[in-house]
Amino acid sequence: MSEVPSLTYFKGRGFAQFSRVALSYLNVPFENVTVETVDDALREKLPYGQLPIFRDGDFVVAQSQTIARYIAKKYNFAGKTLQEETKVDEVISAIHSDLFTALSPATLDKEKLKNITFPKIFGKYNNELKEKKYLVGDSYTIADLYVYVAYEYIQFRGFSEDVNATQYPQLEELKKYFESNAGVQEYLKNRPETQF
Numbered sequence: 001m002s003e004v005p006s007l008t009y010f011k012g013r014g015f016a017q018f019s020r021v022a023l024s025y026l027n028v029p030f031e032n033v034t035v036e037t038v039d040d041a042l043r044e045k046l047p048y049g050q051l052p053i054f055r056d057g058d059f060v061v062a063q064s065q066t067i068a069r070y071i072a073k074k075y076n077f078a079g080k081t082l083q084e085e086t087k088v089d090e091v092i093s094a095i096h097s098d099l100f101t102a103l104s105p106a107t108l109d110k111e112k113l114k115n116i117t118f119p120k121i122f123g124k125y126n127n128e129l130k131e132k133k134y135l136v137g138d139s140y141t142i143a144d145l146y147v148y149v150a151y152e153y154i155q156f157r158g159f160s161e162d163v164n165a166t167q168y169p170q171l172e173e174l175k176k177y178f179e180s181n182a183g184v185q186e187y188l189k190n191r192p193e194t195q196f
């Protein structure tokens with residue numbers, strides 16, 4: 001069995017990017033396992049028949065948000081009190097359910113994203129970061145990292161005219177902070193070019 005934890009997903013960023021960036025930022029060595037498809041042999045090993053999965057010793061966990069929360073809790077990046085942890089969860093849930101769901105090709109509505117979803121999500125966090133340095137508590141948490149990854153991903157998905165330093169200067173600062181981290185820089189340097 002591998003000594004280091006492994007994260008298995010497709011080559012693209014998709015649902016694995018938050019955990020890949022978190023592990024890189026936290027300087028946790030991990031095996032970044034990528035697959036082309038989920039074949040029958042792999043599918044039967046997956047708790048929900050889908051990727052990503054995270055393996056830590058003999059512990060296996062699925063569901064991208066849960067994987068990210070597990071990593072954050074294990075490496076003290078999830079908030080220091082129950083209330084901080086809950087506010088961190090709120091950010092993770094908002095980004096998955098309000099933003100990522102809206103990117104699904106079947107229901108993609110670009111005007112709604114630009115006029116409603118981006119201001120609702122990124123406007124909120126940008127305003128909060130005008131008043132304080134961290135979204136939750138008195139140090140960086142996975143909530144800040146989630147917002148950075150989502151901000152950068154939305155730009156990558158073709159919305160950099162709508163989501164950028166002019167509209168969201170505090171989020172641009174957050175991006176600069178995470179991208180100045182050596183682990184994140186290494187990850188970005190090696191990240192393959194993909195469409196999603």
Ligand SMILES: N[C@@H](CCC(=O)N[C@@H](CS)C(=O)NCC(=O)O)C(=O)O
Pocket residue numbers: 014015038049050051052062063064065
């Ligand atoms: N709720 C799950 C969704 C996982 C999911 O939809 N995985 C997709 C890729 S993003 C998948 O494994 N697709 C391949 C398949 O179903 O065969 C999560 O957040 O991890």
